[in-house]
Amino acid sequence: MSDKQLxxxxxxxxxxxxxxxxxxxxxxxxxxxxxxxxxxxxxSRDKLNIQVDQDTLLIEGEAALDxxxxxxxxxxxIRTAYYQRRxxxxxxxxxxxxxxxxxxxxxxxxxxxQEVHRPRKVEVRTD
Amino acid sequence: MFxxxxxxxxxxxxxxxxxxxxxxxxxxxxxxxxxIRAVRRGSYPPINIGxxxxxxxxxxxxxxxxxxxxxISIQKNLLTITGERQTEKPGNVTxxxxxxxxxxxxxxxxxxxxxxxxxxEARYKDGILHIRIRRQEAVKPRKIKVS
Numbered sequence: 001m002s003d004k005q006l007x008x009x010x011x012x013x014x015x016x017x018x019x020x021x022x023x024x025x026x027x028x029x030x031x032x033x034x035x036x037x038x039x040x041x042x043x044s045r046d047k048l049n050i051q052v053d054q055d056t057l058l059i060e061g062e063a064a065l066d067x068x069x070x071x072x073x074x075x076x077x078i079r080t081a082y083y084q085r086r087x088x089x090x091x092x093x094x095x096x097x098x099x100x101x102x103x104x105x106x107x108x109x110x111x112x113x114q115e116v117h118r119p120r121k122v123e124v125r126t127d
Numbered sequence: 128m129f130x131x132x133x134x135x136x137x138x139x140x141x142x143x144x145x146x147x148x149x150x151x152x153x154x155x156x157x158x159x160x161x162x163i164r165a166v167r168r169g170s171y172p173p174i175n176i177g178x179x180x181x182x183x184x185x186x187x188x189x190x191x192x193x194x195x196x197x198x199i200s201i202q203k204n205l206l207t208i209t210g211e212r213q214t215e216k217p218g219n220v221t222x223x224x225x226x227x228x229x230x231x232x233x234x235x236x237x238x239x240x241x242x243x244x245x246x247x248e249a250r251y252k253d254g255i256l257h258i259r260i261r262r263q264e265a266v267k268p269r270k271i272k273v274s
Binding site: 027043074 | 168173174175176177178179181182183184186188189190191192214215217219220221222223224225226227228239250251252253254255257
């Protein structure tokens with residue numbers, strides 16, 4: 001998987017670019033496939049969008065903060081409510097069967113490998 | 128010295144802006160001294176602080192923490208949050224990216240002087256820890272009538 005971040009992020013209508021945060025991720029692979037964990041603080045299930053378009057995996061979410069009215073900002077490390085990140089998936093991954101779960105702002109994806117691509121031991125014949 | 132460039136911002140222009148801000152802070156171009164308790168941008172967890180005339184709101188962007196293991200204490204107007212965030216570390220796998228913070232953290236925040244340390248509430252939802260501290264009544268602006 002490689003990162004795609006070449007063009008400025010756009011909203012769905014493709015209008016002007018908005019400021020988005022790339023959430024930090026942990027990605028690892030084992031025999032069954034690839035597992036990804038992403039930090040999406042403030043995102044609940046209804047504000048999460050995960051989609052696969054051909055070979056690109058898109059993760060996006062909108063954070064909801066419990067803000068009192070008329071709040072004045074004193075300090076902000078995070079200045080946007082939008083998270084977005086894309087990954088290029090390689091063809092041996094079964095992108096139609098991604099499992100996703102979201103808990104306490106942590107998104108977990110498991111992208112299985114296509115059956116035919118699971119590692120197979122190769123028997124070495126010595127005759 | 129520039130920390131983690133893939134850290135927070137998304138597109139190329141924000142990254143360049145961040146680089147500029149990092150360079151500015153390295154060479155002390157930013158006006159005014161920073162708080163002696165201030166931490167580097169990019170420290171974990173990111174925080175936002177806002178205020179209304181009635182209360183001060185602190186938001187910690189800390190996903191996947193156990194709220195029972197958080198230690199939140201307040202002394203006058205000094206708020207201290209100590210906690211731990213553990214990430215999954217399975218054996219026998221190949222890691223490609225490991226960007227999420229793992230370990231213990233502590234943030235010490237200097238709140239406005241008029242907060243009431245007896246009236247603090249904390250709530251953890253969807254990975255955001257929201258701490259509300261009410262401000263003392265006496266400091267609210269009072270209208271004075273001219274007779």
